Amino acid sequence: YHDMNDPRLPPGPLKLPFIGRIHDLPIQLMWLKFKEWAEIHGKENGFYMTDMLGAKFLVVSDEKVAEDLLVKRARYNSDRPVIRSLFDSKSTHGSMEYLPLMGKNQYWARQRKLSHAYLTEASNANYYGVMYHETKRWLARLMEDPDSFQFSLEDMASKVMCQLTWDDPSLSEYCTKSAWGLLTQMSPAGPITNVLTPLWHLPFFMNPWKQAERKRHDEQQAWWMERFLTVKNNMAMGQQRPCWTRQYIEKSEKRSNMSGDYEASCVLGMLALVGIFTVAGPLSYYLVTMTHHPAWQAAVQTEIDDVCEGRMPTLEDMPRLPVLRACIKETMRWKPNVPTGVAHETEADDVYKGYFIPKGTRILPLDWAFLRNPERYPDPDNFRPERWLQPGWPTYQEPLTQYPTIKGMSSFGWGQRQCLGMTLTQDELVVACGALSWCFNLKPKTDSLTGEQLPVPLDKSNSLLIIKPDPFQMAFEPRSEQRKREALRLWRDSEAKDFTQRADYAGKVAKPDEVTSAVPRPLSARPLPSPSFCSEML
Numbered sequence: 332y333h334d335m336n337d338p339r340l341p342p343g344p345l346k347l348p349f350i351g352r353i354h355d356l357p358i359q360l361m362w363l364k365f366k367e368w369a370e371i372h373g374k375e376n377g378f379y380m381t382d383m384l385g386a387k388f389l390v391v392s393d394e395k396v397a398e399d400l401l402v403k404r405a406r407y408n409s410d411r412p413v414i415r416s417l418f419d420s421k422s423t424h425g426s427m428e429y430l431p432l433m434g435k436n437q438y439w440a441r442q443r444k445l446s447h448a449y450l451t452e453a454s455n456a457n458y459y460g461v462m463y464h465e466t467k468r469w470l471a472r473l474m475e476d477p478d479s480f481q482f483s484l485e486d487m488a489s490k491v492m493c494q495l496t497w498d499d500p501s502l503s504e505y506c507t508k509s510a511w512g513l514l515t516q517m518s519p520a521g522p523i524t525n526v527l528t529p530l531w532h533l534p535f536f537m538n539p540w541k542q543a544e545r546k547r548h549d550e551q552q553a554w555w556m557e558r559f560l561t562v563k564n565n566m567a568m569g570q571q572r573p574c575w576t577r578q579y580i581e582k583s584e585k586r587s588n589m590s591g592d593y594e595a596s597c598v599l600g601m602l603a604l605v606g607i608f609t610v611a612g613p614l615s616y617y618l619v620t621m622t623h624h625p626a627w628q629a630a631v632q633t634e635i636d637d638v639c640e641g642r643m644p645t646l647e648d649m650p651r652l653p654v655l656r657a658c659i660k661e662t663m664r665w666k667p668n669v670p671t672g673v674a675h676e677t678e679a680d681d682v683y684k685g686y687f688i689p690k691g692t693r694i695l696p697l698d699w700a701f702l703r704n705p706e707r708y709p710d711p712d713n714f715r716p717e718r719w720l721q722p723g724w725p726t727y728q729e730p731l732t733q734y735p736t737i738k739g740m741s742s743f744g745w746g747q748r749q750c751l752g753m754t755l756t757q758d759e760l761v762v763a764c765g766a767l768s769w770c771f772n773l774k775p776k777t778d779s780l781t782g783e784q785l786p787v788p789l790d791k792s793n794s795l796l797i798i799k800p801d802p803f804q805m806a807f808e809p810r811s812e813q814r815k816r817e818a819l820r821l822w823r824d825s826e827a828k829d830f831t832q833r834a835d836y837a838g839k840v841a842k843p844d845e846v847t848s849a850v851p852r853p854l855s856a857r858p859l860p861s862p863s864f865c866s867e868m869l
């Protein structure tokens with residue numbers, strides 16, 4: 332630790348021997364502290380260095396610096412740091428499991444290529460209509476059971492991913508739980524072993540963290556494999572409709588360089604997981620911002636009514652809905668859901684602006700700081716969608732048929748590791764937020780006892796890598812009886828059509844009385860998947 336305060340290194344808060352600067356870094360809402368330090372130590376350069384238990388962090392608070400380091404110097408700044416509480420998070424030893432966490436290795440290169448191709452193809456095929464179907468289901472659920480909106484919102488995002496990946500929306504609840512398990516396990520605010528990393532190395536028999544992770548990991552891998560094999564079996568029987576897994580088995584199995592079913596089941600499973608909380612985050616914050624800004628809500632509603640003349644908006648309407656896009660984008664700017672950004676790790680010693688950046692440094696592109704830069708975003712602490720709509724604001728861009736777009740936002744990361752889900756996110760948010768504003772007035776809820784409005788908190792969230800607001804209550808008021816009836820009709824029609832199409836595919840005839848309710852039935856107990864086939868992996 333002798334070089335921790337070495338003057339050749341970028342400046343930063345004074346570090347203590349061994350622990351560096353961990354003692355006053357709160358694990359809760361840590362991006363606030365990171366930005367506070369940026370205002371002191373990174374003011375001049377747009378970056379500063381800190382040290383946590385021997386790991387060096389270069390915290391970047393200026394987008395220009397992120398561009399220099401993560402885009403222009405991407406060749407050696409695109410690795411990932413190891414996540415202690417996962418087994419082989421970087422796939423250094425061939426586990427091949429978590430694409431977004433992989434080191435810059437052969438598995439990452441081929442899985443990224445495949446994921447990119449599938450996401451592009453799905454978007455060209457309009458995601459097979461899945462987003463409309465699931466959005467209509469969600470509207471119906473919100474009418475039947477508005478108080479469960481936080482559950483049904485995540486479930487909607489999960490159903491979209493489960494359908495795209497395996498053509499089976501009934502998997503959504505399990506998939507969300509599985510995604511939550513991985514998200515907590517990989518976050519600094521998750522298991523203590525991500526911060527006090529030496530604890531992870533206790534022997535297995537006396538190591539509760541390793542034991543718990545073994546169980547989580549094995550169940551997840553077994554489930555991914557079970558999903559993969561189910562699609563394969565269905566295909567053999569001629570009963571599998573299009574989805575990414577079928578596409579892989581049909582077209583990519585031979586052509587892609589995947590090592591076999593295990594790797595394929597992982598890249599597909601991971602794709603399903605990664606699209607749940609990422610999309611659910613901005614969607615939850617859209618509810619928050621709309622309840623707090625009724626005037627903007629009204630502006631979105633007016634725009635939708637003018638453009639769509641009473642129909643629910645579709646992706647074809649997107650060019651003519653700039654106010655909706657501005658409110659979505661401003662929501663993501665105001666309440667970013669990956670506020671710390673995702674770290675890259677450097678693979679070579681470097682010198683930047685005269686400072687030494689040693690190999691193995693973790694570069695943290697601090698999205699919270701980028702999005703609150705007052706020069707680029709005047710009045711950064713307030714929700715101001717007009718910054719995307721009116722000339723004179725630094726972020727204004729024409730034509731409004733194309734801009735604002737969330738694609739390319741700093742929130743999606745940088746360079747060779749930039750997010751692959753930007754188009755999917757934009758499309759899903761436009762469809763879902765558009766449908767919400769078409770159907771409901773989003774309002775605070777009134778307490779039935781006191782008659783007072785219940786607060787919708789602005790700053791209460793968890794502190795995982797991908798955050799979401801803490802549970803709160805709000806009201807979904809259909810904009811009119813007629814809109815309510817129309818939304819319910821849309822769902823009934825969509826559900827009946829989906830049922831018939833599935834039944835036709837399976838060679839059966841649909842019976843209308845088998846059509847299910849929008850409110851989920853309790854999940855039957857799932858049989859625990861067997862972990863045996865993959866336990867020898869690690």
Ligand code: HEM
Pocket residue numbers: 430431432433443446602605606607609610613668669672673674675742743744745746747748749750751752753755756
């Ligand atoms: C608002 C929504 C989302 C946000 C804010 C977001 C953010 C990010 C960020 C910050 C990264 C890391 C970038 C970097 O290291 O520089 C990332 C990577 C990734 N994202 Fe997203 N994401 C979102 C939605 C999605 C969706 C819907 C999908 C796919 C279905 C997706 C797939 C991926 C993948 C596969 C990677 C890994 C790329 C790599 O490591 O090479 N993301 N995302």
